Amino acid sequence: MSVGTELLLGEITDTNAAFLANDLKGRGVTLHFKTTVGDNLARVVSTLKQALERSDLVILGGGLGPTDDDLTREAIAEVVGEIPVVDEVYLEQLRGFFLSRGRTFPEQNVKQAWVLPSGEALPNPVGTAPGWFVRPTSGEHKGKIIVALPGPPREMKPMWLEQVIKRLKLPQSGFYHRTFRTFGIGESHIAEKLGELTLASNPSVATYARRDGVHVRVAASSGTLERARTLAQLVEERVKSALEGFVYGTDDQTLPQILARLLSAKGQTLSVLESMTGGLILDELSNESGSSAWLKGGAVAYTLGAKQRYGVVLEPGVSEVSGEAALEMATRARSFFGSDWAISTTGVAGPELLEGKPVGTLFVGIAGPSGSPFFATMGAGDRRTLKERSSMSALGLLWRTLLADKGEAQMGVNP
């Protein structure tokens, strides 16, 4: 249950439920229902009652603040039929917290020190709102578990992992899964390569078309995690060999992460000259900590004048939106920034045609120590989507080129 009018109206995006669903799935617990309800006591109470009727464990996120709008504690107390008492020790800590910051303690905040007779408060080292772990010992909800967590993810996550999990005493997990992230191959082509592998249900093999390429997930259940892993092993090997040359990473690994590792391992540097992608490639690469070590520099150059500042010269009749232009941009960026590798993008992000080329056109240039290819591709979507897909294509092509340079994969398949 996510509690909060802002969540209900989508004014803030609820990422907690997905985090909890995934974490629980890995521990063998399946999420059946997720309900969002506004800051209204009667509705939180009725939703919690329903949730307890159909589930053994109910997790509430949000509504633990100190204001009159924060009603999660009140709702739990009403549903389990208990009266909250004030935890005097924690109340003193709370007062001290405010005093140490030179602020007076607002009396309404006392309720953040409440506990229920059948519950315990979960410490929150990051904020003022403790969580609640409630296990009614009598009444109609006897034996059920109610967990209340703060709304902010940076408070919720450590509390869940460090405080709640150990109290839940879950049976040993028997769910194993591994995701392979691919580049340069479509979902139907993958389905062909996987063939009958996708028909079995345990281990199961499923494909998901994502913004950053198609993900292939192998999952297996068994009595223990170890047995599930063993069960999945053979299928995992077969999936890996069927998709050879297309898998850039596993599980949470992203392309910028993989590129960062490859470049660091080779002791090489990269620069970027972006037209079509307008800075997005640089933004994505610079999200990696330590990127300043291998990201030698980069620029956004839309106009021919801007490109010329980096030494770009186009033969008469050569379009700025062409493979030749992409190659020239990459080659010049490589020498301007003095990097081992350089990538460039030129294309049409829309909404209007450019140089007669349709929206979605993309050329990627790559310049490197062992030669400089260019690639052409077409995408569809609005301006932002095109920028994202183009950035992904450019990074994927660079990944394949870097691998080929090490002799680890063959080139030549266009995305």
Added chain:
Amino acid sequence: MSVGTELLLGEITDTNAAFLANDLKGRGVTLHFKTTVGDNLARVVSTLKQALERSDLVILGGGLGPTDDDLTREAIAEVVGEIPVVDEVYLEQLRGFFLSRGRTFPEQNVKQAWVLPSGEALPNPVGTAPGWFVRPTSGEHKGKIIVALPGPPREMKPMWLEQVIKRLKLPQSGFYHRTFRTFGIGESHIAEKLGELTLASNPSVATYARRDGVHVRVAASSGTLERARTLAQLVEERVKSALEGFVYGTDDQTLPQILARLLSAKGQTLSVLESMTGGLILDELSNESGSSAWLKGGAVAYTLGAKQRYGVVLEPGVSEVSGEAALEMATRARSFFGSDWAISTTGVAGPELLEGKPVGTLFVGIAGPSGSPFFATMGAGDRRTLKERSSMSALGLLWRTLLADKGEAQMGVNP
């Protein structure tokens, strides 16, 4: 109700519910509950039954595809106790759709041509799944309305706006709201300035701390939209004057949008030299269509060597992370790219200290036709959050500088 295991597990983000909640709010209908349920017939049925017990209108999103996992039609039929019949006319259209693409018609797709006796199918010009509009004429749910919409937003939105709204026959809307987006002022400082304005409930004035600054929303309800607007007017004026100099836009306007308009109106150009923000500012600006007209160029330069390529020279003893460096970067970018304005960022995105400066340190330089100030600020958060906040700060400072240059607002308040 959002139907789909991928939604429940957060593997795809549900944006439909927020769109519907906001659209309905503007029409005077309040969303009370939002439930997400996986592709499981018994659970969709039980959730729909509960929803119909507590609401007059239930909207389901997703589960209208042709596969065995798409169970929304089956669930509605079971809950209202009716047997679906095949709409032969639509079935022929569906067959034609497949034939015209040279594909055979899969027999399982017949269920996309189902209708219920008490319902009608809603045409879907964008996809193959029609929606459903069901109003049971007998039984326990008589008089209630069930709407089923396809999951993909680009199919859902036109169907909602063009097909569902006119069938709902809602009373004339009486809800008016306006959001003011601010820069350079915190929530508590805004609360002080607004004073007693926030105490009334109609019109109400509420503040929301968002990633791109604090939003202040004025909302009013009355019999008609016109009366609600009139009711809000005076309060809106008072909020506007209380926040003078801090409001950069209203409703959906973003800072890059506002900057694009200001620069276009002035016929001036901009360039960017980013260190701390690593390309994010360029990415955000280039999301605006037509940005190539005023975004003269930009670059990411982490190292001193990279900065020197743009002409940056630092006096001995001057740190790369300093106001002087930010100012020098902006000044040099302005002449390198030949733009009217230039902004720069230098700071510490983390996770490690840089030049002895703590993570979160940010200096923004602005160079322009009428002088070049720099600004210093501190942020908190992880690398990505810091990049986002720093980008917002830099864009906000540029906004204030551009306004001051027109003589429309006074400067001097740091963010």
